[in-house]
Amino acid sequence: MNADAPATARPAVELEGITKRFPGVVANHDIRITVEPGTVHAIVGENGAGKSTLMKILYGMQKPDEGTIRINGTEVSFRTPSDAIAAGIGMVHQHFMLADNFTVLENVVLGAEPKKAGALDTARARARIEELSSTHGLQVDPDRLVEDLGVGDRQRVEILKVLYRGARILILDEPTAVLVPQEVDELFENLRELKAGGLTVIFISHKLDEVLSIADAITVIRRGTTVASVDPREVTARQLAELMVGSELPTPETRESTVTDTVALSVSGLTMEADGFRSLPKGTPIAEYTAGLRAEGRRLLLDDVSFDIHRGEILGIAGVEGNGQSELIEAIMGMRPVHGSVELAGADISSWSTLKRREAGIGYIPEDRHRQGLLLEASLWENRVLGHQTRKPSRSGVWIDRRAAKADTQRIIEEYDVRTPGVDTLALALSGGNQQKLIVGREMSGEPVFLIAAHPTRGVDVGAQAAIWDHLRAARAAGLAVLLISADLDELIGLSDTLHVIYRGRLVARLDPSDVTPERLGGYMTGAISGSTAEPAGEEA
Numbered sequence: 001m002n003a004d005a006p007a008t009a010r011p012a013v014e015l016e017g018i019t020k021r022f023p024g025v026v027a028n029h030d031i032r033i034t035v036e037p038g039t040v041h042a043i044v045g046e047n048g049a050g051k052s053t054l055m056k057i058l059y060g061m062q063k064p065d066e067g068t069i070r071i072n073g074t075e076v077s078f079r080t081p082s083d084a085i086a087a088g089i090g091m092v093h094q095h096f097m098l099a100d101n102f103t104v105l106e107n108v109v110l111g112a113e114p115k116k117a118g119a120l121d122t123a124r125a126r127a128r129i130e131e132l133s134s135t136h137g138l139q140v141d142p143d144r145l146v147e148d149l150g151v152g153d154r155q156r157v158e159i160l161k162v163l164y165r166g167a168r169i170l171i172l173d174e175p176t177a178v179l180v181p182q183e184v185d186e187l188f189e190n191l192r193e194l195k196a197g198g199l200t201v202i203f204i205s206h207k208l209d210e211v212l213s214i215a216d217a218i219t220v221i222r223r224g225t226t227v228a229s230v231d232p233r234e235v236t237a238r239q240l241a242e243l244m245v246g247s248e249l250p251t252p253e254t255r256e257s258t259v260t261d262t263v264a265l266s267v268s269g270l271t272m273e274a275d276g277f278r279s280l281p282k283g284t285p286i287a288e289y290t291a292g293l294r295a296e297g298r299r300l301l302l303d304d305v306s307f308d309i310h311r312g313e314i315l316g317i318a319g320v321e322g323n324g325q326s327e328l329i330e331a332i333m334g335m336r337p338v339h340g341s342v343e344l345a346g347a348d349i350s351s352w353s354t355l356k357r358r359e360a361g362i363g364y365i366p367e368d369r370h371r372q373g374l375l376l377e378a379s380l381w382e383n384r385v386l387g388h389q390t391r392k393p394s395r396s397g398v399w400i401d402r403r404a405a406k407a408d409t410q411r412i413i414e415e416y417d418v419r420t421p422g423v424d425t426l427a428l429a430l431s432g433g434n435q436q437k438l439i440v441g442r443e444m445s446g447e448p449v450f451l452i453a454a455h456p457t458r459g460v461d462v463g464a465q466a467a468i469w470d471h472l473r474a475a476r477a478a479g480l481a482v483l484l485i486s487a488d489l490d491e492l493i494g495l496s497d498t499l500h501v502i503y504r505g506r507l508v509a510r511l512d513p514s515d516v517t518p519e520r521l522g523g524y525m526t527g528a529i530s531g532s533t534a535e536p537a538g539e540e541a
Contacts, residue, residue, distance in 0.1 A: 010073035018067035045221035046461030060084035090162025100147035137193035152183035252494030258312035264481030269340035316496030324505035361449030412441035433464035489518035
């Protein structure tokens with residue numbers, strides 16, 4: 001507890017007997033948590049344990065069927081998030097909710113604008129933001145466009161948004177999921193500043209080492225109910241993992257090499273302009289064209305990117321989000337026009353449609369499962385068909401084969417431990433980890449030649465994480481070529497056979513995963529360490 005907090009202070013949050021039922025599922029059952037004021041209180045548990053539902057209840061997004069909520073000793077009943085905000089609760093979601101084309105100031109005050117003579121009182125807003133920034137160590141320029149900010153700065157803007165609305169209790173949902181180690185350190189320093197200022201933080205995470213380093217108290221939730229409250233000074237990560245899932249903390253280590261001499265995917269000279277695609281002048285080499293664009297000062301989303309991935313190889317791409325990873329995926333999948341070439345198993349697929357590339361054997365685990373991987377209001381078997389609708393077992397003649405699709409969905413549920421009442425359950429009823437396991441199972445089906453795995457374990461618990469790692473390792477051993485893009489540096493280092501760093505659209509370094517630390521890798525990713533001190537991206541490390 002914060003040393004400045006009075007010994008007799010009432011708990012900031014008390015949850016007693018919280019129960020929430022959905023059709024066929026009890027999400028929360030008799031949850032009991034006490035959060036002391038001026039502390040960082042971590043809540044951990046595997047996906048499907050009920051953490052997200054509990055936080056939605058505390059933030060007024062859902063009403064509990066049973067139980068009571070007390071804030072600073074007063075019983076409350078929230079109908080909407082506005083009620084929770086009025087009670088001093090703010091929530092920073094895992095996926096940032098900022099308008100890129102607005103400034104920091106405009107984002108912070110959006111929906112709560114101070115007015116003067118009917119117009120935005122910019123001076124008053126600026127003074128309040130600067131006061132909050134200074135008090136809580138959240139330094140960020142109010143006049144910068146959000147699109148120009150890095151991930152760490154965007155997160156600070158999200159925290160400023162809730163503080164601006166008067167929050168004294170902050171819920172942070174997986175706040176380190178997209179941060180490199182240096183940004184995690186900065187976030188934790190910010191949280192210590194917030195705590196010193198008397199604020200209370202509820203910290204949701206599946207990264208147990210981080211939880212142990214920042215939390216003053218930890219509550220473990222398993223299968224919808226609280227199973228333990230522990231002092232982080234008296235428990236190890238492995239003991240915490242056993243409380244969560246009944247097994248040891250997994251590691252992403254890949255031991256023996258399975259890399260073959262056969263190239264599964266080859267990309268050469270991939271170049272993508274930021275201001276729209278232009279036809280390459282006839283006969284102009286891509287390197288010459290790219291050099292010309294650079295000389296003109298034009299920004300490139302992808303800048304002459306080339307690499308090969310062999311059968312049985314996992315090639316990892318490390319980079320701070322927004323440095324070209326998404327564009328690289330879209331180029332390989334045929335979702336955006338790009339200069340350069342893409343070859344799959346020796347065939348030039350540069351002019352092929354996305355569907356034809358999928359049919360040729362490209363699997364795709366997308367970076368955002370809700371926007372790109374699932375139809376949330378469709379059943380699991382219908383989601384199994386997505387992207388595979390022209391192939392067996394989903395297709396029979398010109399029709400979708402429902403019986404076969406449902407049978408194969410059941411196979412995926414069993415093989416990938418997707419916890420669900422059945423194949424007709426809607427995708428939105430599954431926890432994030434179970435949604436992700438369904439996607440992994442779908443994309444591993446049909447014997448793909450090459451797999452894009454974008455943040456395959458983002459926001460999932462240690463149990464689901466271990467299962468997904470096992471499936472990737474098994475597929476690699478069977479000869480699958482994998483492009484792995486992840487913000488989890490331990491995952492990248494542990495799983496990859498080859499590791500590239502992408503910075504401002506260029507591959508700036510090629511590193512040996514067996515001889516690099518997360519801290520050093522983070523230095524290359526942020527540009528703090530020059531790529532020239534590593535092996536050049538185009539040469540063997």
